[in-house]
Amino acid sequence: EAEVAQSPRYKITEKSQAVAFWCDPISGHATLYWYRQILGQGPELLVQFQDESVVDDSQLPKDRFSAERLKGVDSTLKIQPAELGDSAMYLCASSLRTSSGYTFGSGTRLTVV
Amino acid sequence: QKEVEQNSGPLSVPEGAIASLNCTYSDRGSQSFFWYRQYSGKSPELIMSIYSNGDKEDGRFTAQLNKASQYVSLLIRDSQPSDSATYLCAVNIEGNNRLAFGKGNQVVVIP
Numbered sequence: 001e002a003e004v005a006q007s008p009r010y011k012i013t014e015k016s017q018a019v020a021f022w023c024d025p026i027s028g029h030a031t032l033y034w035y036r037q038i039l040g041q042g043p044e045l046l047v048q049f050q051d052e053s054v055v056d057d058s059q060l061p062k063d064r065f066s067a068e069r070l071k072g073v074d075s076t077l078k079i080q081p082a083e084l085g086d087s088a089m090y091l092c093a094s095s096l097r098t099s100s101g102y103t104f105g106s107g108t109r110l111t112v113v
Numbered sequence: 114q115k116e117v118e119q120n121s122g123p124l125s126v127p128e129g130a131i132a133s134l135n136c137t138y139s140d141r142g143s144q145s146f147f148w149y150r151q152y153s154g155k156s157p158e159l160i161m162s163i164y165s166n167g168d169k170e171d172g173r174f175t176a177q178l179n180k181a182s183q184y185v186s187l188l189i190r191d192s193q194p195s196d197s198a199t200y201l202c203a204v205n206i207e208g209n210n211r212l213a214f215g216k217g218n219q220v221v222v223i224p
């Protein structure tokens with residue numbers, strides 16, 4: 001079964017440092033999403049790509065977060081500088097059509113100390 | 114008003130019983146609805162999708178949709194300890210082509 005690949009699985013970083021997450025969606029899925037999930041809450045959308053274009057980044061804290069999907073395939077989410085409040089699970093998902101739901105990757109658990 | 118609301122606290126059910134989870138949503142234009150299961154420390158896994166009013170059954174799971182009341186529910190019959198997880202309700206926000214998620218409901222099945 002096709003999977004969304006994410007790395008790393010876990011990341012511990014000190015505040016003010018830079019951190020990056022990588023995602024490779026299911027082959028052929030044009031839409032890619034990055035979500036953040038704080039413990040005890042539901043996932044919240046950070047950024048949505050259609051191919052290489054950003055469709056929605058209204059909830060992305062652009063002073064410290066950036067995301068790119070240069071060739072319309074894999075994607076990188078970066079945080080610089082990291083803050084304590086960024087500790088969360090960062091989830092990547094892809095879909096053919098939103099109406100058929102998403103497939104999530106395994107996520108990256110970020111801890112900022 | 115939140116796009117998707119799941120207001121129930123943790124649900125404890127004995128093994129073999131029925132677990133019932135509820136969700137309401139605010140976007141009347143939504144046409145696609147999903148339930149995800151999330152084990153502790155893991156990512157969400159899609160378990161049910163529903164698009165039309167009424168019931169949809171898949172094994173021990175039944176999803177129910179009432180668009181007039183903007184209400185989605187999930188029933189888990191013959192609950193098993195392996196069903197212990199958090200269940201997330203997700204709704205397709207048509208104008209933005211994205212899923213909005215509720216905060217989730219934790220289910221604990223007691224052997």
